[in-house]
Amino acid sequence: MISQLIFAIVFVGAIFLFYRNARKIYRNIRLGKSVNRFRNTSERIKLMLLVAFGQKKMFKRPIPALLHLCVYVGFCIINIEMLEIVIDGLFGTHRVLSFMGGFYDFLIYSFEILATLVLTSCILFLIRRNVLKVKRLNQTELMNWPKTDADLILITEIALMTAFLLMNAADFKLQTLQTAHYTIAGSFPISSSLANFLPDNSDSLIFIERFSWWFHILGVLAFLNYLPISKHLHIVLAFPNTYFSNLKPKGKFENMSSVTEEVKAMLDPTLPPPSAEISRFGVKDVQDLTWKNLLDAYTCTECGRCTAACPANITGKLLSPRKIMMDTRDRLEEVGKNIDRNKSFADDEKSLLDDYISRAEIWACTSCNACVEQCPVNIDPLQIIMGLRQYVVMEESQAPASVNAMLNNMENNGAPWKYAQADRANWTNQ
Structure with missing residues (x-):
């Protein structure tokens, strides 16, 4: 009964702690502005099944x-x-689902094969990261905690699968x-096969089996x-994130509704004034992003496929799309902690722009959509990059000289070039 009580306390405590942390993440995502991603349900479900569940885009790199x-x-x-482990832990039973007979044998057989595949794959992933040093997995933004985080989770999965197989080996020998029970x-x-390396003493085997059982369940709850x-939050969020994907063509940019309303009101005085006061054009901090942008930030797997495909990054410029997402998440976490401390957000004289993402990064982007295609x-x-650019141009008028020249040409000549409109077709005469 003591063992069952301890298990119940640990299990309920772990679930409650996860729920509390999940609520904070949900609260943080809700800080973003509204965007409608709820239409076209059937198309969204299909996309989610293909991309998140079927991992379609992963297979651009087959190994x-x-x-x-x-x-x-x-x-x-x-x-x-885990279902069986939870029932056994709460009621003091052992392999309670064994009444399923042959189907139970098939399940355990399958679990062991899969556990071995997980174990092998995690070892190979560790080798790729730390021995082969694949470039996209060892770039600047991954130093320190992000690299430790990736290694920690792989080591944890190796330990959990080892405990699972060791538990079964001791159980098989018992x-x-x-042995009773x-x-x-x-x-x-x-x-x-592993059972051959275990002692023949029942007490020692029971200790190994119980230790592995507790290690496995506590490890899974700690992982949660x-x-x-x-x-690795992407394990949970990949599904909603792909469901709420932008279904419009990747090259299509939307006009800012706030700007559109202002322009229409200027051109037609009979129209009613804009529906609400505009607090800011573009994006300076995470609260100016949409909730989908913030969901993106929490979903980022830090795999670096976006950065590996980015032409700006390839040519040595500062921009790394992966870092953009990591910085957005870091800033959002900081804002969330600020709200936890002060009950509402208190100005900390920081922002996503400049304190986390530099201007050199946002202007290095070619807006080619390679990062979006690869993710x-x-x-x-x-x-996010375009939102930051909009703020710099529309609120601060601080675009780079080359961009200002282009905007002036667009205003005066109707094209990005310095030539007058009357001369635009002269090249055809050569």
Whole structure:
């Protein structure tokens, strides 16, 4: 009963802690401005199934995609066994679902194969990051915590899968020894081989099995509460993020509704004034972004496919689309903590622009959409960059000289070039 009570307290506490952290993330995302991404339900469901569930865009790089698929499918399916572990923990039973007979044997058999695939894939991922040093996984913005975060999660998954197989190995050997409470159940293709390396003493085997059981369940609950502070939150958010994707053509830029209303009112005095006072044109801080931009920031996997495809980054410029998303998330977390401390946001004299993202970064962007095309979960760094640019141009009039020259030409000549409109077709005479 003491063991069951401890398990119940730990389990309920972990779920409550996750719920509390999830509510903060939801609150932070709701700080963003409204945007309508609720229409075209059938198209959105199809996109979510293809991109998030089917991982369609991952397979542009087949080797890491296959490894990721093993981890993704394996870890998700293996955690089905959490149902049995929770029931056993609460009621003091052991392998309570074994009444399913042959189907239960099939499940355990499948879990062991998948656990081995997860274990192997995580080891290979660690080698790619730390031995082969793949460039996109070892760039400047990943130094310190982001790199530690990625390694930590891989090591944790390796430890969890090892504990799972060790638990089954000890259980299998206890079954063969006909130890009380360990009824014959399950099929163990991998752990039955590991059992040969375990002691023959029942007490030692029970200790190994119980230790591995507790390590596995506590590890999974700790992993659950690690998600909100980790890039691995994409395990949960990839599905809503792809569902709420922008369904319009990637090259299409939307007019700012606030500007459109102002211009219409200027051109036609009979129209009613703009519906609301405009507090700011463009984006200076995270509160000026839409909730979808903020959801993007929390969903970012930090995989670096966007940065690897970015022509500005490839040519050595400061811009890294991955860093744009990481900086947005960091600033949003800072704003959230500010609200937690002060009950509402208190001006901290900081902003996303300048304090997190520099002007050199936003003006290095060619707006080619390569980052958007490459992202495996449909994140859109370009929308954030364009919002920051709009603020700099429309609120501060501080665009680079080359951009100001282009805007002047557009105003005076109707084209980005310095030639008069009457001379624009002269090149055809040469």
